[in-house]
Amino acid sequence: xxxxxxxxxxxxxxxxxxxxxxxxxxxxxxxxxxxxxxxxxxxxxxxxxxxxxxxxxxxxxxxxxxxxxxxxxxxxxxxxxxxxxxxxxxxxxxxxxxxxxxxxxxxxxxxxxxxxxxxxxxxxxxxxxxxxxxxxxxxxxxxxxxxxxxxxxxxxxxxxxxxxxxxxxxxxxxxxxxxxxxxxxxxxxxxxxxxxxxxxxxxxxxxxxxxxxxxxxxxxxxxxxxxxxxxxxxxxxxxxxxxxxxxxxxxxxxxxxxxxxxxxxxxxxxxxxxxxxxxxxxxxxxxxxxxxxxxxxxxxxxxxxxxxxxxxxxxxxxxxxxxxxxxxxxxxxx
Amino acid sequence: xxxxxxxxxxxxxxxxxxxxxxxxxxxxxxxxxxxxxxxxxxxxxxxxxxxxxxxxxxxxxxxxxxxxxxxxxxxxxxxxxxxxxxxxxxxxxxxxxxxxxxxxxxxxxxxxxxxxxxxxxxxxxxxxxxxxxxxxxxxxxxxxxxxxxxxxxxxxxxxxxxxxxxxxxxxxxxxxxxxxxxxxxxxxxxxxxxxxxxxxxxxxxxxxxxxxxxxxxxxxxxxxxxxxxxxxxxxxxxxxxxxxxxxxxxxxxxxxxxxxxxxxxxxxxxxxxxxxxxxxxxxxxxxxxxxxxxxxxxxxxxxxxxxxxxxxxxxxxxxxxxxxxxxxxxxxxxxxxxxxxxxxxxxxxxxxxxxxxxxxxxxxxxxxxxxxxxxxxxxxxxxxxxxxxxxxxxxxxxxxxxxxxxxxxxxxxxxxxxxxxxxxxxxxxxxxxxxxxxxxxxxxxxxxxxxxxxxxxxxxxxxxxxxxxxxxxxxxxxxxxxxxxxxxxxxxxxxxxxxxxxxxxxxxx
Numbered sequence: 001x002x003x004x005x006x007x008x009x010x011x012x013x014x015x016x017x018x019x020x021x022x023x024x025x026x027x028x029x030x031x032x033x034x035x036x037x038x039x040x041x042x043x044x045x046x047x048x049x050x051x052x053x054x055x056x057x058x059x060x061x062x063x064x065x066x067x068x069x070x071x072x073x074x075x076x077x078x079x080x081x082x083x084x085x086x087x088x089x090x091x092x093x094x095x096x097x098x099x100x101x102x103x104x105x106x107x108x109x110x111x112x113x114x115x116x117x118x119x120x121x122x123x124x125x126x127x128x129x130x131x132x133x134x135x136x137x138x139x140x141x142x143x144x145x146x147x148x149x150x151x152x153x154x155x156x157x158x159x160x161x162x163x164x165x166x167x168x169x170x171x172x173x174x175x176x177x178x179x180x181x182x183x184x185x186x187x188x189x190x191x192x193x194x195x196x197x198x199x200x201x202x203x204x205x206x207x208x209x210x211x212x213x214x215x216x217x218x219x220x221x222x223x224x225x226x227x228x229x230x231x232x233x234x235x236x237x238x239x240x241x242x243x244x245x246x247x248x249x250x251x252x253x254x255x256x257x258x259x260x261x262x263x264x265x266x267x268x269x270x271x272x273x274x275x276x277x278x279x280x281x282x283x284x285x286x287x288x289x290x291x292x293x294x295x296x297x298x299x300x301x302x303x304x305x306x307x308x309x310x311x312x313x314x315x316x317x318x319x320x321x322x323x324x325x326x327x328x329x330x331x332x333x334x
Numbered sequence: 335x336x337x338x339x340x341x342x343x344x345x346x347x348x349x350x351x352x353x354x355x356x357x358x359x360x361x362x363x364x365x366x367x368x369x370x371x372x373x374x375x376x377x378x379x380x381x382x383x384x385x386x387x388x389x390x391x392x393x394x395x396x397x398x399x400x401x402x403x404x405x406x407x408x409x410x411x412x413x414x415x416x417x418x419x420x421x422x423x424x425x426x427x428x429x430x431x432x433x434x435x436x437x438x439x440x441x442x443x444x445x446x447x448x449x450x451x452x453x454x455x456x457x458x459x460x461x462x463x464x465x466x467x468x469x470x471x472x473x474x475x476x477x478x479x480x481x482x483x484x485x486x487x488x489x490x491x492x493x494x495x496x497x498x499x500x501x502x503x504x505x506x507x508x509x510x511x512x513x514x515x516x517x518x519x520x521x522x523x524x525x526x527x528x529x530x531x532x533x534x535x536x537x538x539x540x541x542x543x544x545x546x547x548x549x550x551x552x553x554x555x556x557x558x559x560x561x562x563x564x565x566x567x568x569x570x571x572x573x574x575x576x577x578x579x580x581x582x583x584x585x586x587x588x589x590x591x592x593x594x595x596x597x598x599x600x601x602x603x604x605x606x607x608x609x610x611x612x613x614x615x616x617x618x619x620x621x622x623x624x625x626x627x628x629x630x631x632x633x634x635x636x637x638x639x640x641x642x643x644x645x646x647x648x649x650x651x652x653x654x655x656x657x658x659x660x661x662x663x664x665x666x667x668x669x670x671x672x673x674x675x676x677x678x679x680x681x682x683x684x685x686x687x688x689x690x691x692x693x694x695x696x697x698x699x700x701x702x703x704x705x706x707x708x709x710x711x712x713x714x715x716x717x718x719x720x721x722x723x724x725x726x727x728x729x730x731x732x733x734x735x736x737x738x739x740x741x742x743x744x745x746x747x748x749x750x751x752x753x754x755x756x757x758x759x760x761x762x763x764x765x766x767x768x769x770x771x772x773x774x775x776x777x778x779x780x781x782x783x784x785x786x787x788x789x790x791x792x793x794x795x796x797x798x799x800x801x802x803x804x805x806x807x808x809x810x811x812x813x814x815x816x817x818x819x820x821x822x823x824x825x826x827x828x829x830x831x832x833x834x835x836x837x838x839x840x841x842x843x
Contacts, residue, residue, distance in 0.1 A: 192712075193711050193712050194707075194710060194711065194712060195703035195704070195707060195710070195712060198692075198696055198700075198703065198712065199700075199703075201689070201691075201692060201696070202689045202692060202696065202700055205689035205690065205691045205692055206685075206686075206687075206688065206689045206690070208680075208685060208686040209680075209685075209686050209687050209688055209689050210689065210700070211668075212678065212680055212686055212687075213700040213701050213754060214669060214672045214700075214701050214702075214758075215700065216669065273689070273691050274691055
């Protein structure tokens with residue numbers, strides 16, 4: 001193919017076009033959801049309900065930053081729900097332990113998360129166990145472990161001012177949502193501005209080329225899953241602070257499903273190599289808006305997941321059609 | 335139609351291509367080719383890359399139709415279009431066996447032999463029938479393999495034989511073997527030959543694409559030599575001289591003035607001693623000086639890529655030693671070699687070279703992100719500056735530094751894949767087929783880039799299947815054949831004919 005002459009300098013921005021098109025599309029979807037729920041759902045646009053949406057978003061949004069990077073690298077993590085449940089239980093037990101400084105309970109929970117998360121990463125990097133299998137094992141084992149340790153009874157934590165503050169609000173905004181936004185900034189920075197972040201895109205785009213270019217593919221794969229574990233720990237701590245108990249039942253709340261949905265709705269390709277943290281942010285809002293609005297509309301709670309399921313598949317289908325269209329335009333234009 | 339067909343020149347030819355012309359995007363791939371194969375004949379098809387061999391084969395299998403001219407199989411003209419043309423060709427008895435094996439690894443031999451057309455009884459797969467007929471087909475080639483064995487458990491040669499056995503089912507008239515021995519060791523080749531002779535005995539004709547003269551002399555009756563889309567000559571292989579064949583393959587319109595001028599080489603950078611890697615390489619040894627371009631010639635499967643991977647630390651040799659700067663690096667890992675200044679461009683640019691969705695910039699700085707970062711934070715301006723520098727030095731044509739590399743032409747992609755190591759400051763570059771799939775202009779630019787890198791003091795190992803380019807780039811050329819270095823040529827005495835002869839001629843010659 002003959003290369004384009006300098007007169008067509010704008011053309012190569014198409015890759016971003018797709019990403020941006022997807023983001024604009026999601027903004028439109030969010031606007032439509034707002035409009036629909038404003039008319040059909042009671043009390044949707046109240047300040048209280050908006051805060052509630054933010055809190056719902058933060059419940060799975062923090063974990064979604066790590067999941068986005070994992071999926072961009074061409075891997076998958078389905079262990080989030082049980083991981084959060086188990087770490088929440090651990091955190092509660094640690095707080096109840098005598099002579100345990102509170103800071104130590106935080107640090108140990110994060111270390112547990114990091115170590116547990118690293119397991120599927122190590123299995124993937126060194127033994128080629130697909131990450132789906134590794135995290136499936138973790139999903140099952142941690143969910144069971146959390147229930148076994150607590151007998152499925154919530155573990156109450158001793159009264160604690162700092163935790164009360166963490167579970168509360170600052171200027172009316174939930175602390176958990178503030179944490180989510182801070183982490184959003186950090187992960188946007190990591191994914192765009194650090195060698196680690198760019199290596200993730202390179203590995204997802206062509207792992208063999210990345211390896212032959214000297215990128216330490218194995219180390220990065222392990223690091224990705226370890227990071228996801230730490231994010232699960234942060235989610236667990238905030239959840240425990242909010243509820244005042246370590247709760248094993250979170251393992252059955254389908255958190256991992258919300259996380260993966262937010263990432264793919266956000267335009268990250270499950271095949272790897274393409275995606276963005278900003279897209280995931282928008283995906284998180286789409287998912288939590290749908291959840292919130294359907295409840296307010298009084299839709300049967302059994303039907304809610306049906307509607308979410310349809311919306312998520314439709315979003316990904318649109319994503320695929322758009323990228324096909326983009327690919328055709330690229331061929332014609334080049 | 336099923337009458338016995340002994341070798342007889344008066345019989346209807348099995349395949350007859352007349353005046354075939356085929357153009358791809360304006361390039362003449364076949365130029366009025368006439369080609370006739372008789373029953374029971376084994377015809378070798380020779381020619382360098384791009385000479386038109388594959389296009390001619392596609393005419394016979396019906397994968398493509400000629401722009402002009404006709405293709406007749408067993409006296410009947412191929413007149414269908416599209417997929418029906420392939421079916422018609424198959425119905426008339428043409429069976430291609432491709433170089434990339436097309437077997438499903440986790441299925442049995444029998445299931446593979448009937449892939450997609452499994453015999454059924456009462457709606458269920460009839461494994462007994464399948465195994466019986468497969469065993470029969472294998473036995474016809476003199477093979478004693480259990481048809482219920484998994485493909486996974488077979489050696490590469492056995493897989494090749496299963497492919498041939500599959501092609502032999504249903505009484506084929508013309509079997510086409512495309513470099514069937516390129517991935518096989520010498521002992522295994524004999525098995526394939528035995529199968530080929532059986533096919534011939536059964537009255538079918540064979541087209542055998544290969545460059546190994548020893549094999550061709552052993553197995554073929556006649557040879558057709560192609561060059562630049564023309565069938566230059568068809569001759570009796572017993573009477574033909576290898577040098578004569580090479581001359582016909584290469585032609586003689588090459589300009590001689592672009593030959594490399596040898597220069598005083600610097601100190602030795604890399605020493606390779608007695609490297610062995612069964613069954614591909616044996617007793618390989620050479621030195622590479624600073625500022626030298628060392629070519630490695632050899633056919634597909636001669637062990638070129640393996641040699642590069644061993645030097646790079648991606649494979650470990652069974653025996654031998656590698657020294658870099660006088661230090662023993664035989665056991666050094668890939669990342670250790672990179673730190674010592676090695677860079678390698680892979681044979682397959684698409685599979686192992688580029689990250690297509692990322693920009694030229696990221697595909698360039700991927701080898702050393704430290705130099706474009708401050709305190710771990712990547713600097714957009716540094717990345718752009720470094721990329722512009724490489725784009726300019728490698729004469730890449732690209733609109734912006736952020737253009738996704740997947741949208742560039744193959745030549746420009748390849749320049750970046752080389753350029754990323756220049757950016758990383760590599761002293762030792764291993765280039766595996768750097769001009770594959772690259773247009774003529776980009777090729778000569780890549781030659782110029784390589785010469786310039788050498789002049790800057792970099793040492794380069796240049797592997798190529800295209801014999802003609804070696805004298806244009808290399809100070810010295812080693813010829814690999816059957817896992818050994820059989821000959822060494824030094825500029826200005828690198829002659830394409832001699833290179834080709836050394837690459838293809840058998841040890842008996």
